[in-house]
Amino acid sequence: MSDTRLELMRAIAHKKLVAARYNGAVIRLAPHLLFERHGDLFLSALNMSKNWRSDDERQLGQFKLAGLAAIEVIDEGFDPLPSFQPVPPRSDDLLVLTV
Known part of the structure:
Protein backbone atom coordinates (compact mmCIF):
# COMPACT_ATOMS: atom_id res chain seq x y z
CA MET A 1 0.00 0.00 0.00
CA SER A 2 1.43 3.37 -0.98
CA ASP A 3 2.20 6.13 1.51
CA THR A 4 -0.14 8.40 -0.46
CA ARG A 5 -3.01 5.97 -0.01
CA LEU A 6 -2.27 5.52 3.71
CA GLU A 7 -2.06 9.27 4.32
CA LEU A 8 -5.33 9.88 2.49
CA MET A 9 -7.07 7.09 4.40
CA ARG A 10 -5.86 8.63 7.67
CA ALA A 11 -7.09 12.07 6.57
CA ILE A 12 -10.52 10.71 5.57
CA ALA A 13 -10.91 8.72 8.80
CA HIS A 14 -10.08 11.77 10.93
CA LYS A 15 -11.68 14.41 8.63
CA LYS A 16 -8.40 16.31 8.24
CA LEU A 17 -7.29 18.51 5.35
CA VAL A 18 -4.35 17.48 3.19
CA ALA A 19 -1.86 19.46 1.18
CA ALA A 20 -0.77 17.90 -2.10
CA ARG A 21 1.11 18.80 -5.24
CA TYR A 22 -1.22 18.48 -8.24
CA ASN A 23 -0.33 19.63 -11.77
CA GLY A 24 2.67 21.50 -10.38
CA ALA A 25 0.76 23.50 -7.75
CA VAL A 26 0.26 22.84 -4.06
CA ILE A 27 -3.43 22.61 -3.21
CA ARG A 28 -5.39 22.01 -0.02
CA LEU A 29 -8.04 19.30 -0.17
CA ALA A 30 -10.84 18.14 2.12
CA PRO A 31 -10.92 14.42 1.24
CA HIS A 32 -14.42 12.93 1.38
CA LEU A 33 -14.16 9.59 -0.43
CA LEU A 34 -11.53 7.19 -1.79
CA PHE A 35 -12.62 4.88 -4.61
CA GLU A 36 -11.27 2.58 -7.29
CA ARG A 37 -12.16 2.86 -10.96
CA HIS A 38 -10.80 0.35 -13.50
CA GLY A 39 -7.91 -0.54 -11.17
CA ASP A 40 -6.90 3.07 -10.45
CA LEU A 41 -7.48 4.89 -7.16
CA PHE A 42 -9.29 8.23 -7.10
CA LEU A 43 -10.08 10.75 -4.41
CA SER A 44 -13.30 12.78 -4.23
CA ALA A 45 -12.33 15.96 -2.41
CA LEU A 46 -13.22 19.59 -2.02
CA ASN A 47 -10.45 21.81 -3.37
CA MET A 48 -10.04 24.37 -0.58
CA SER A 49 -7.56 26.34 -2.72
CA LYS A 50 -10.21 27.13 -5.33
CA ASN A 51 -12.09 30.42 -5.11
CA TRP A 52 -15.77 29.53 -5.06
CA ARG A 53 -18.28 32.29 -5.76
CA SER A 54 -20.56 30.97 -3.02
CA ASP A 55 -20.77 28.10 -0.55
CA ASP A 56 -23.63 26.67 -2.60
CA GLU A 57 -21.32 26.24 -5.60
CA ARG A 58 -18.75 24.18 -3.75
CA GLN A 59 -18.52 20.65 -5.10
CA LEU A 60 -16.20 17.70 -4.93
CA GLY A 61 -13.59 17.17 -7.59
CA GLN A 62 -12.11 13.83 -8.54
CA PHE A 63 -8.35 13.46 -8.35
CA LYS A 64 -6.44 10.44 -9.60
CA LEU A 65 -4.03 9.35 -6.87
CA ALA A 66 -1.28 8.84 -9.44
CA GLY A 67 -1.45 12.61 -10.09
CA LEU A 68 -1.13 13.64 -6.43
CA ALA A 69 2.33 14.00 -4.91
CA ALA A 70 3.85 15.08 -1.60
CA ILE A 71 0.67 14.35 0.39
CA GLU A 72 0.75 15.88 3.85
CA VAL A 73 -2.05 15.62 6.40
CA ILE A 74 -2.73 19.05 7.94
CA ASP A 75 -3.88 19.28 11.53
CA GLU A 76 -7.01 21.13 10.49
CA GLY A 77 -10.40 19.45 10.42
CA PHE A 84 -22.26 14.82 0.24
CA GLN A 85 -23.52 11.28 -0.34
CA PRO A 86 -21.08 8.54 0.76
CA VAL A 87 -21.26 6.59 -2.49
CA PRO A 88 -18.79 6.43 -5.41
CA PRO A 89 -19.55 8.68 -8.42
CA ARG A 90 -20.35 5.79 -10.80
CA SER A 91 -22.21 2.56 -10.14
CA ASP A 92 -19.21 0.44 -11.28
CA ASP A 93 -16.72 2.30 -9.01
CA LEU A 94 -15.55 0.44 -5.90
CA LEU A 95 -15.78 2.29 -2.58
CA VAL A 96 -12.57 2.09 -0.51
CA LEU A 97 -13.24 4.57 2.33
CA THR A 98 -15.51 7.51 3.06
CA VAL A 99 -15.98 10.08 5.84
Whole structure:
Protein backbone atom coordinates (compact mmCIF):
# COMPACT_ATOMS: atom_id res chain seq x y z
CA MET A 1 0.00 0.00 0.00
CA SER A 2 1.43 3.37 -0.98
CA ASP A 3 2.20 6.13 1.51
CA THR A 4 -0.14 8.40 -0.46
CA ARG A 5 -3.01 5.97 -0.01
CA LEU A 6 -2.27 5.52 3.71
CA GLU A 7 -2.06 9.27 4.32
CA LEU A 8 -5.33 9.88 2.49
CA MET A 9 -7.07 7.09 4.40
CA ARG A 10 -5.86 8.63 7.67
CA ALA A 11 -7.09 12.07 6.57
CA ILE A 12 -10.52 10.71 5.57
CA ALA A 13 -10.91 8.72 8.80
CA HIS A 14 -10.08 11.77 10.93
CA LYS A 15 -11.68 14.41 8.63
CA LYS A 16 -8.40 16.31 8.24
CA LEU A 17 -7.29 18.51 5.35
CA VAL A 18 -4.35 17.48 3.19
CA ALA A 19 -1.86 19.46 1.18
CA ALA A 20 -0.77 17.90 -2.10
CA ARG A 21 1.11 18.80 -5.24
CA TYR A 22 -1.22 18.48 -8.24
CA ASN A 23 -0.33 19.63 -11.77
CA GLY A 24 2.67 21.50 -10.38
CA ALA A 25 0.76 23.50 -7.75
CA VAL A 26 0.26 22.84 -4.06
CA ILE A 27 -3.43 22.61 -3.21
CA ARG A 28 -5.39 22.01 -0.02
CA LEU A 29 -8.04 19.30 -0.17
CA ALA A 30 -10.84 18.14 2.12
CA PRO A 31 -10.92 14.42 1.24
CA HIS A 32 -14.42 12.93 1.38
CA LEU A 33 -14.16 9.59 -0.43
CA LEU A 34 -11.53 7.19 -1.79
CA PHE A 35 -12.62 4.88 -4.61
CA GLU A 36 -11.27 2.58 -7.29
CA ARG A 37 -12.16 2.86 -10.96
CA HIS A 38 -10.80 0.35 -13.50
CA GLY A 39 -7.91 -0.54 -11.17
CA ASP A 40 -6.90 3.07 -10.45
CA LEU A 41 -7.48 4.89 -7.16
CA PHE A 42 -9.29 8.23 -7.10
CA LEU A 43 -10.08 10.75 -4.41
CA SER A 44 -13.30 12.78 -4.23
CA ALA A 45 -12.33 15.96 -2.41
CA LEU A 46 -13.22 19.59 -2.02
CA ASN A 47 -10.45 21.81 -3.37
CA MET A 48 -10.04 24.37 -0.58
CA SER A 49 -7.56 26.34 -2.72
CA LYS A 50 -10.21 27.13 -5.33
CA ASN A 51 -12.09 30.42 -5.11
CA TRP A 52 -15.77 29.53 -5.06
CA ARG A 53 -18.28 32.29 -5.76
CA SER A 54 -20.56 30.97 -3.02
CA ASP A 55 -20.77 28.10 -0.55
CA ASP A 56 -23.63 26.67 -2.60
CA GLU A 57 -21.32 26.24 -5.60
CA ARG A 58 -18.75 24.18 -3.75
CA GLN A 59 -18.52 20.65 -5.10
CA LEU A 60 -16.20 17.70 -4.93
CA GLY A 61 -13.59 17.17 -7.59
CA GLN A 62 -12.11 13.83 -8.54
CA PHE A 63 -8.35 13.46 -8.35
CA LYS A 64 -6.44 10.44 -9.60
CA LEU A 65 -4.03 9.35 -6.87
CA ALA A 66 -1.28 8.84 -9.44
CA GLY A 67 -1.45 12.61 -10.09
CA LEU A 68 -1.13 13.64 -6.43
CA ALA A 69 2.33 14.00 -4.91
CA ALA A 70 3.85 15.08 -1.60
CA ILE A 71 0.67 14.35 0.39
CA GLU A 72 0.75 15.88 3.85
CA VAL A 73 -2.05 15.62 6.40
CA ILE A 74 -2.73 19.05 7.94
CA ASP A 75 -3.88 19.28 11.53
CA GLU A 76 -7.01 21.13 10.49
CA GLY A 77 -10.40 19.45 10.42
CA PHE A 78 -13.31 19.93 8.03
CA ASP A 79 -17.02 19.21 7.91
CA PRO A 80 -18.21 17.20 4.90
CA LEU A 81 -20.31 19.14 2.39
CA PRO A 82 -24.00 19.05 3.37
CA SER A 83 -24.85 17.62 -0.06
CA PHE A 84 -22.26 14.82 0.24
CA GLN A 85 -23.52 11.28 -0.34
CA PRO A 86 -21.08 8.54 0.76
CA VAL A 87 -21.26 6.59 -2.49
CA PRO A 88 -18.79 6.43 -5.41
CA PRO A 89 -19.55 8.68 -8.42
CA ARG A 90 -20.35 5.79 -10.80
CA SER A 91 -22.21 2.56 -10.14
CA ASP A 92 -19.21 0.44 -11.28
CA ASP A 93 -16.72 2.30 -9.01
CA LEU A 94 -15.55 0.44 -5.90
CA LEU A 95 -15.78 2.29 -2.58
CA VAL A 96 -12.57 2.09 -0.51
CA LEU A 97 -13.24 4.57 2.33
CA THR A 98 -15.51 7.51 3.06
CA VAL A 99 -15.98 10.08 5.84
